Amino acid sequence: MAQKxxxxxxxxxxxxxxxxxxxxxxxxxEGQGPLGDKYDLVxxxxxxGEKTWEKAEQKxxxxxxxxxxxxxxxxxxxxxxxxxxxxxNQIISANFTARFLNTPFLxxxxxxxxxxxxxxxxxxxxxxxxxxKIGVSxxxxxxxxxxxxxxxxxxxxxxxxxxxxxxxxxxSFLVERIGTGIMLTHATIGKxxxxxxxxxxxxxxxxxxxxxxTIKTHLEDLGRSEDDxxxxxxxxxxxxxxxxxxxxxxxxxxxxxxxxxCGIMVYSPSQDTHAGGSxxxxxxxxLAAHLIERLRKGLDxxxxxxGTGALLSQISAFQGESIPCIAHAVVLEARGEVK
Amino acid sequence: MIKLQEEEIRQKIREREGxxxxxxLLKEQEMTRQQEELQKEHQKVLYWEAQxxxxxxxxxxxxxxxxxxxxxxxxxxxxxxxxxxxxKFVPPQTVVKNTIMAFLVGGLICLSGQIIKNLFSQGGLxxxxxxxxxxxxxxxxxxFFTGIGYYDKLGKVAGAGSIVPITGFANSIVSSGLESKKxxxxxxxxxxxxxxxxxxxxxxTMISILVGLIYYFAK
Numbered sequence: 001m002a003q004k005x006x007x008x009x010x011x012x013x014x015x016x017x018x019x020x021x022x023x024x025x026x027x028x029x030e031g032q033g034p035l036g037d038k039y040d041l042v043x044x045x046x047x048x049g050e051k052t053w054e055k056a057e058q059k060x061x062x063x064x065x066x067x068x069x070x071x072x073x074x075x076x077x078x079x080x081x082x083x084x085x086x087x088x089n090q091i092i093s094a095n096f097t098a099r100f101l102n103t104p105f106l107x108x109x110x111x112x113x114x115x116x117x118x119x120x121x122x123x124x125x126x127x128x129x130x131x132x133k134i135g136v137s138x139x140x141x142x143x144x145x146x147x148x149x150x151x152x153x154x155x156x157x158x159x160x161x162x163x164x165x166x167x168x169x170x171x172s173f174l175v176e177r178i179g180t181g182i183m184l185t186h187a188t189i190g191k192x193x194x195x196x197x198x199x200x201x202x203x204x205x206x207x208x209x210x211x212x213x214t215i216k217t218h219l220e221d222l223g224r225s226e227d228d229x230x231x232x233x234x235x236x237x238x239x240x241x242x243x244x245x246x247x248x249x250x251x252x253x254x255x256x257x258x259x260x261x262c263g264i265m266v267y268s269p270s271q272d273t274h275a276g277g278s279x280x281x282x283x284x285x286x287l288a289a290h291l292i293e294r295l296r297k298g299l300d301x302x303x304x305x306x307g308t309g310a311l312l313s314q315i316s317a318f319q320g321e322s323i324p325c326i327a328h329a330v331v332l333e334a335r336g337e338v339k
Numbered sequence: 340m341i342k343l344q345e346e347e348i349r350q351k352i353r354e355r356e357g358x359x360x361x362x363x364l365l366k367e368q369e370m371t372r373q374q375e376e377l378q379k380e381h382q383k384v385l386y387w388e389a390q391x392x393x394x395x396x397x398x399x400x401x402x403x404x405x406x407x408x409x410x411x412x413x414x415x416x417x418x419x420x421x422x423x424x425x426x427k428f429v430p431p432q433t434v435v436k437n438t439i440m441a442f443l444v445g446g447l448i449c450l451s452g453q454i455i456k457n458l459f460s461q462g463g464l465x466x467x468x469x470x471x472x473x474x475x476x477x478x479x480x481x482x483f484f485t486g487i488g489y490y491d492k493l494g495k496v497a498g499a500g501s502i503v504p505i506t507g508f509a510n511s512i513v514s515s516g517l518e519s520k521k522x523x524x525x526x527x528x529x530x531x532x533x534x535x536x537x538x539x540x541x542x543x544t545m546i547s548i549l550v551g552l553i554y555y556f557a558k
Contacts, residue, residue: 051521147518151514152514152534152535154485154488154490154491154513154514154518155511155535156485156490156491156501156507156510157491157498157502158498159495161429161430161431162429195414195417196418196419196421196422205425205429208425239430243428248424
């Protein structure tokens with residue numbers, strides 16, 4: 001029997017790793033959103049002074065890690081490990097950021113669940129005593145994602161109402177074995193859920209069952225109920241996926257009143273994104289700019305952060321495959337004192 | 340020894356076939372149990388298959404594929420049940436608005452085409468030349484407004500109204516080219532220029548040849 005595993009899929013971090021620092025960098029559209037003034041850096045254009053969108057995305061990821069380190073007066077060389085991922089083929093944003101940081105690096109791919117995945121892995125490694133300080137980043141960029149997954153950005157096509165808008169943004173987190181900050185107490189590693197949704201313009205419907213599975217398993221594993229959390233927040237289900245999740249939770253006798261979604265929080269309805277935000281950056285920047293700040297200020301005591309990822313590629317989609325989806329959850333707790 | 344187990348598996352498959360063909364939504368526990376059974380059987384048969392030779396191998400491959408088909412079919416009722424729930428929450432597409440806007444914008448583009456053609460004709464061009472000049476000008480305008488970043492905004496409102504006319508064709512080529520510029524003129528622009536327009540060109544050409552042949556023989 002694994003000592004630190006509870007129930008089917010949940011890990012307990014008894015040594016309680018701490019998220020000590022965080023920073024977010026976003027594009028102009030996100031800057032105009034409801035959380036606009038909470039981001040550390042809002043870019044004036046989506047190229048960030050670079051020649052290509054890919055370079056801009058990489059810079060956002062790098063900037064967010066640098067800012068998070070600077071807040072703790074640390075340097076990249078102080079990191080024992082860097083964990084990062086993004087949506088692009090071969091996770092190039094993460095690779096080039098790791099090239100800049102010049103620290104031991106493990107690349108992650110969990111599509112939009114990448115940040116939650118990174119926090120899970122960081123927690124495991126810190127609990128295991130393999131590191132003192134770990135950097136975790138995730139990024140996405142609307143234009144690089146459109147290029148890779150959909151159509152040229154200047155193409156005059158219409159997006160369906162179920163489509164979500166990929167967030168241009170990146171956030172980084174510094175997780176330490178000892179320190180002051182937000183406590184990382186549990187992680188629930190998700191399983192792939194695929195209920196046959198194959199519409200790549202409707203990822204909310206595809207991902208909702210994965211979120212349900214992970215939330216339900218998490219609560220069962222720990223013997224907790226939704227009332228033990230101030231907030232259960234999913235990564236990027238959007239309006240549609242979140243509504244479906246609420247219905248599914250009710251069918252499973254779990255009250256949906258604590259549920260919210262980063263894809264809903266990141267844009268205002270007037271920004272015309274259709275079903276809300278998505279992308280690795282979506283949950284990352286909302287967590288860094290808003291949710292974790294609420295924990296720090298003591299407005300929330302304990303939240304369940306559930307990163308949701310649609311693990312498709314254009315090739316699998318064109319070949320008619322349905323969309324395999326995953327959700328990973330981490331429990332974040334405030335220490336109790338108000339700073 | 341192996342034979343006996345194989346017969347057992349075939350028996351289980353037959354029993355499960357009854358369950359699957361009834362197309363009922365299984366309880367979560369029962370579903371998990373069946374899926375784990377299938378995994379176990381699949382792994383076993385694959386292991387035998389890897390060791391077997393000739394006819395025996397082929398027979399086991401057939402059995403393995405039978406298990407794979409059951410794995411897929413088993414979750415179908417669950418998928419259908421979920422998708423019918425999900426469908427209830429899908430926001431309605433704005434079909435009426437889209438159709439009206441497509442009609443208006445598409446009509447306006449065509450009207451401006453007619454005006455341009457009339458002007459060319461008045462300017463002294465023959466009918467055929469005026470048509471060609473009009474097409475060229477409309478393609479230029481489509482490309483130009485794509486380049487300065489307006490055509491996608493028009494497309495968001497107009498939909499088919501701005502995709503179907505020749506200006507939309509220009510938009511599809513220029514937008515692909517623009518986006519790939521950073522990968523160079525060979526592997527970027529050259530290779531990607533027709534990613535959107537390519538299928539239109541390929542099948543458009545094919546159909547026109549077919550129609551031409553039919554016309555030739557039917558005449």
